[in-house]
Amino acid sequence: MVKTTIKGASTHALGIKDKVWAAGAHHRETCVKTLRDLLSSWVTSLMTWLVIGIALALPAILYLLLANAGSLGGGFDGGARINLYLAKDQNLLSLLAEIRAYPEIESAELINANDALKSFEAETGFGNILLSLPNNPLPDVIEAQPESLSPAELTMLVMQLEAVTGVERAAVDLEWIERLFAILALGERFVTTLGLFLSLGVVLAIGNTIRLAIENRRAEIEIIKLVGATDAFVRRPFLYLGFWYGFGGALIAWVMVQLSLLVLSGPIEELLNSYQNQFFLEGLGPATTFSLFAVGIGLGVGGASIAVSRHLHTIEPT
């Protein structure tokens, strides 16, 4: 009812279509103008962008290293080999067939005790010691190659294989993989916590910058409120300011991440390739890049809206 009274009384009210057009135009104008203002005082802006950029880049780099380490674990995991040490006097061929029948087993090979003794002799030169024993102390072994499994699945498989009659012991070098994954899980926690703290830092930094911007434009805010600016109109430039701070910060973070990867990739790849055949440090893909910008812009607009809601209503024309 109130609204109709006002509209009726106003001799020059704008239609809905005009208002939508006007809001759109003001959005465009404000968006461009805030960026222009930021660039025209680029030294000050760069300070803020750097602060945000560093705060975003640090967890981003750690996150990338973690993701790479995770894929590293996966690579080794596929190469895990299970050694089945067999009891004496087994039907070796039927056991081999039984093991090969497991769907998780990709291939399995039999190394009988005599062959093992020969190769041990050839490889180590300690064969004489074994020959001096009355019996060949080496057991028959089935070397099984499982398909790519998670550590938990692998442990399950090993337990199943150990239960097979005729298998005395099943061994897989799982411990280091489990440790790696535990360390990775810990690292992920750490990065998440660090990321949350740094996000809070970004919100506060942007909030404070916006608060100063609001203070600087106090006179202007008072006047435009007096000539009938809506709260949304007054708020808009500051939200765009937050948007651009977040965007610029994300851009700087992106550059920082790429540069650090460039510096790190050489030594890391060299180190890892000395263990493994091939390894490439994975950079920022399109999805991660998008997330980086989304987080930056989100924090920027978030920080700005907190500052705006806290400070803008205290400025009323006097």
Next chain:
Amino acid sequence: MIRFDQVSKRYEGGKEALSGVSFELADAEMAFLTGHSGAGKSTLMKLIIMMERPSQGQVFLQNQNLNRLARRYIPQMRRNVGVVFQNHQLLFDRTVFDNVALPLVVAGYQPREIGRRVRAALSKVGLSDKESRFPVALSGGEQQRVGIARAVVNKPPVLLADEPTGNLDPELSAEIMNLFQQFMQVGVTILIATHDLELVKKMGLRQLALNHGRLNG
């Protein structure tokens, strides 16, 4: 157009700026608001543009009870009131054109319409050739006229002026009063706060005289 009904305003700290003020201004009426400094002139004007809310009583603008106006409708309502300030309240980092355009930009007019109306307002106050100047480059009288142009640019039905001739010589004052009379003739309701009693006498218009927050006679 403007109606005060037993309006009192008490500020924090107990000072009563207005007590039991009642009056009514009709459409296209022009009146002076006089009184010593601290008599409550500014408070009365602030109540009309909702910079302050009354402690008691009711203020009506265009038959709308301002006490009952929700906060979010205040901007719409303010667009119906042009205000000329004693200290001009211009933005010094913007040109004359941009200062005058503010009420139109805020209300969402299209650029072409803004240009047309700003030029019309500036020509009305005789500043057509100064639109791209910055306020610092203008004299006091010119700044005051920029303020007037801004107050009338969106053709509000109500115009408030707080000491509009405060620092001006008599010749300029007369010029500005002449402007106000022209606005009145096209139907604008005008209330002018002043302590220039000479001017009030000369104009022979209705006078609302405030004395320690009370309206005389």
